[in-house]
Amino acid sequence: MTVSRALNDRDNVDEKTKQRVRNKAESMGYTPNRVAKSLVSRKTHTLGVVIPEITHAFFPEVVRGIEEVAYKSDYQLFLTNANELFSREKEAIETLRSQRVDGLLISSSLTHEDYSFYESIIEGGAKVVFFDRCIEDIGASCVSVNDRESSQKITEHLITEHGYTQIAHLSGPQKVSIGKERLQGYKDALEAHNLELNEEWVIQAEFKEDTGYDAMIKLLEKGREGHPDAVVAVNDPVAIGAIEAIKEHGLTIPDDIAIVGFTDDIRSSLLDVPLTTVRQPAYEMGEQAAEKLINVIEDEDATVEKIEVPTTLKIRSSCGC
Amino acid sequence: MTVSRALNDRDNVDEKTKQRVRNKAESMGYTPNRVAKSLVSRKTHTLGVVIPEITHAFFPEVVRGIEEVAYKSDYQLFLTNANELFSREKEAIETLRSQRVDGLLISSSLTHEDYSFYESIIEGGAKVVFFDRCIEDIGASCVSVNDRESSQKITEHLITEHGYTQIAHLSGPQKVSIGKERLQGYKDALEAHNLELNEEWVIQAEFKEDTGYDAMIKLLEKGREGHPDAVVAVNDPVAIGAIEAIKEHGLTIPDDIAIVGFTDDIRSSLLDVPLTTVRQPAYEMGEQAAEKLINVIEDEDATVEKIEVPTTLKIRSSCGC
DNA sequence: TTGTATGCGTTATCAC
DNA sequence: GTGATAACGCATACAA
Numbered sequence: 001m002t003v004s005r006a007l008n009d010r011d012n013v014d015e016k017t018k019q020r021v022r023n024k025a026e027s028m029g030y031t032p033n034r035v036a037k038s039l040v041s042r043k044t045h046t047l048g049v050v051i052p053e054i055t056h057a058f059f060p061e062v063v064r065g066i067e068e069v070a071y072k073s074d075y076q077l078f079l080t081n082a083n084e085l086f087s088r089e090k091e092a093i094e095t096l097r098s099q100r101v102d103g104l105l106i107s108s109s110l111t112h113e114d115y116s117f118y119e120s121i122i123e124g125g126a127k128v129v130f131f132d133r134c135i136e137d138i139g140a141s142c143v144s145v146n147d148r149e150s151s152q153k154i155t156e157h158l159i160t161e162h163g164y165t166q167i168a169h170l171s172g173p174q175k176v177s178i179g180k181e182r183l184q185g186y187k188d189a190l191e192a193h194n195l196e197l198n199e200e201w202v203i204q205a206e207f208k209e210d211t212g213y214d215a216m217i218k219l220l221e222k223g224r225e226g227h228p229d230a231v232v233a234v235n236d237p238v239a240i241g242a243i244e245a246i247k248e249h250g251l252t253i254p255d256d257i258a259i260v261g262f263t264d265d266i267r268s269s270l271l272d273v274p275l276t277t278v279r280q281p282a283y284e285m286g287e288q289a290a291e292k293l294i295n296v297i298e299d300e301d302a303t304v305e306k307i308e309v310p311t312t313l314k315i316r317s318s319c320g321c
Numbered sequence: 322m323t324v325s326r327a328l329n330d331r332d333n334v335d336e337k338t339k340q341r342v343r344n345k346a347e348s349m350g351y352t353p354n355r356v357a358k359s360l361v362s363r364k365t366h367t368l369g370v371v372i373p374e375i376t377h378a379f380f381p382e383v384v385r386g387i388e389e390v391a392y393k394s395d396y397q398l399f400l401t402n403a404n405e406l407f408s409r410e411k412e413a414i415e416t417l418r419s420q421r422v423d424g425l426l427i428s429s430s431l432t433h434e435d436y437s438f439y440e441s442i443i444e445g446g447a448k449v450v451f452f453d454r455c456i457e458d459i460g461a462s463c464v465s466v467n468d469r470e471s472s473q474k475i476t477e478h479l480i481t482e483h484g485y486t487q488i489a490h491l492s493g494p495q496k497v498s499i500g501k502e503r504l505q506g507y508k509d510a511l512e513a514h515n516l517e518l519n520e521e522w523v524i525q526a527e528f529k530e531d532t533g534y535d536a537m538i539k540l541l542e543k544g545r546e547g548h549p550d551a552v553v554a555v556n557d558p559v560a561i562g563a564i565e566a567i568k569e570h571g572l573t574i575p576d577d578i579a580i581v582g583f584t585d586d587i588r589s590s591l592l593d594v595p596l597t598t599v600r601q602p603a604y605e606m607g608e609q610a611a612e613k614l615i616n617v618i619e620d621e622d623a624t625v626e627k628i629e630v631p632t633t634l635k636i637r638s639s640c641g642c
Numbered sequence: 643t644t645g646t647a648t649g650c651g652t653t654a655t656c657a658c
Numbered sequence: 659g660t661g662a663t664a665a666c667g668c669a670t671a672c673a674a
Contacts, residue, residue, distance in 0.1 A: 001644075001668095002643080002644055002645070004668065004669060005643095005644090008669090012644090013643070014643060017643080017644085029441070029445045031419050033666090033668075035359045035360050035420070035668095036666070036667035037667080037668055038650095038668095039356050039357055039666090039667080040649075041650085041668090046420075054384060054385045055382065055385055057378060057381075060375055060376065060378075063375060064375045064376055067400070068402075071402075076401070076416060076417075077401070079384070079388070079399075079400040080388070080397070081385065081388045081389075096397075098352050098354065098355045099367075266378070266588060270592055270593075271591055322653080322654095322660075322661060326653095326659095333660090334659070334660085335660085338659080338660085353651090353652085354652070355652095356650090356651080356652095357650070357666090358651080358653080359652095360650090360651080361652055361665070361666045362652085362653080363666075644674085645674075646673075646674095647673095648669100648672105649670090651666105652665100653665090654663105654665090655662105656661105656663085656664105657660100657661080658659105
């Protein structure tokens with residue numbers, strides 16, 4: 001017991017004893033065992049992070065924000081990658097819970113539509129904060145951008161600044177919040193400007209380059225009524241895939257088809273025709289999510305809230321500017 | 322005890338009892354406590370990963386490889402970012418050790434030159450595998466590319482394929498293996514072709530864009546004897562920074578100055594003048610490192626080895642091709 | 643100021 | 659087939 005007190009620098013230990021203990025600990029190469037400490041304190045000072053896709057550059061940047069905040073508050077991070085598979089996400093969350101992480105930061109994967117799993121763990125007392133891909137009305141806070149509004153804005157940019165009227169959308173999966181919201185924003189913009197929605201021109205992709213490529217090919221091969229004069233992609237990787245398809249069809253950007261994305265991927269400004277997009281502040285999103293989670297963990301009365309980080313339009317030349 | 326046996330599906334439990342236990346566990350929302358399990362088993366099934374810079378796209382890709390292997394072998398990952406600060410790296414490693422991770426995967430940061438810390442933890446029984454930035458002769462395995470040879474090859478490409486003779490090097494910090502090795506490879510190439518080494522044309526950068534930019538500015542402002550006709554950068558981010566500096570000086574690539582990198586960053590093929598570089602298979606490096614570490618953890622007789630993953634030259638147009 | 647007993651949740655060991 | 663006991667390393671509560 002005295003050893004424990006000395007090592008934790010409590011004041012009711014004789015200074016000499018303290019020194020003796022410390023010297024001995026040092027010479028033994030003693031390292032405190034947080035596993036044992038956690039067992040009694042019921043706290044691990046550990047956060048579980050579940051991301052859907054570690055290669056999409058957006059997420060590492062979010063993780064960096066999370067890491068920075070966690071570091072300052074002395075939390076360690078368990079990182080898990082669900083690879084866009086809900087089964088794997090679920091497994092990860094279960095493992096993380098059995099590791100007794102103090103809280104969970106989750107960006108959900110795209111292969112599910114049933115939120116009961118999340119509900120049950122939240123009811124079971126898990127502290128959860130969602131980020132980017134949110135799940136609402138489920139008793140957990142969420143940090144994201146205003147996807148719907150941002151999507152509307154960038155679509156309106158195409159309409160008002162350039163006069164495009166034949167605008168297609170390469171959407172995300174409708175099971176995921178950002179997929180649904182961004183499609184909705186696109187529709188809002190059309191409606192606000194009295195443009196008719198052509199359902200044929202809403203093609204579902206997922207979130208990666210190859211799915212953008214495939215969706216664009218599909219769109220171009222609809223043929224008959226010609227191709228759209230502008231495309232709103234659900235995110236930058238999808239836009240990048242689509243650009244490849246457009247080029248392969250011998251069309252040029254932005255003259256034949258303008259295109260815009262969402263995210264502001266690290267590559268977007270470097271393309272031959274730099275991509276106009278919505279910049280999502282990934283690092284800041286990570287910071288906010290981590291701060292909120294730590295707040296929920298450490299303060300009983302923390303409230304559930306939806307935190308929005310502001311986006312900005314990055315106007316580059318792919319929209320015709 | 323019977324409960325424990327039932328939950329772990331041991332065979333010396335009555336089938337009916339097993340069922341009863343399981344039903345009850347289920348209905349209670351019971352989750353096994355790995356913390357307690359770890360305390361007795363002295364195993365956490367946990368790996369600590371220490372990377373120097375989470376934003377350099379190379380590392381997330383390595384982490385993905387690590388994650389994939391860890392997942393298959395049922396290990397969880399603690400991710401820490403040292404931000405190129407040795408102090409922070411040391412702190413991270415100490416925390417990880419007190420978390421009782423079963424092993425450590427480390428890519429060391431650039432602000433130190435004293436390996437005694439690593440030595441002491443390895444002597445203290447920690448299982449360590451280094452990756453990318455290695456520390457040798459210290460009793461730990463290491464997974465990396467053959468930096469020296471690869472650097473020599475790409476430098477020789479400039480010499481033999483294009484006839485450049487005035488070749489500069491934007492080097493990495495000499496305290497870090499890859500900084501030293503790549504400089505050495507550059508020198509080897511010059512020597513092999515009887516080109517004189519101009520020490521003035523070896524400028525030290527670090528590993529990020531801004532340091533490449535600064536180093537290139539320095540190089541261009543040496544003025545007097547004109548500028549080099551080719552530059553070998555220690556990695557792609559440094560090359561990308563340097564390219565900006567070259568452009569600002571009104572010079573064109575590759576006509577005025579050719580440039581090559583190392584890494585094959587996700588951006589490199591997308592630049593207006595796509596960057597010739599050495600492709601390092603990041604994902605595979607992560608896989609190999611994780612496999613080796615798990616091997617060291619689970620097999621007493623695992624040997625210390627230096628594992629090299631092969632590189633390939635990515636010839637694009639920045640070298641004049 | 644120091645020390646003893648106890649318990650965190652789990653499992654190995656040894657009864658019954 | 660089941661159960662009691664002890665131990666993993668630490669810290670709280672309570673003596674001495």
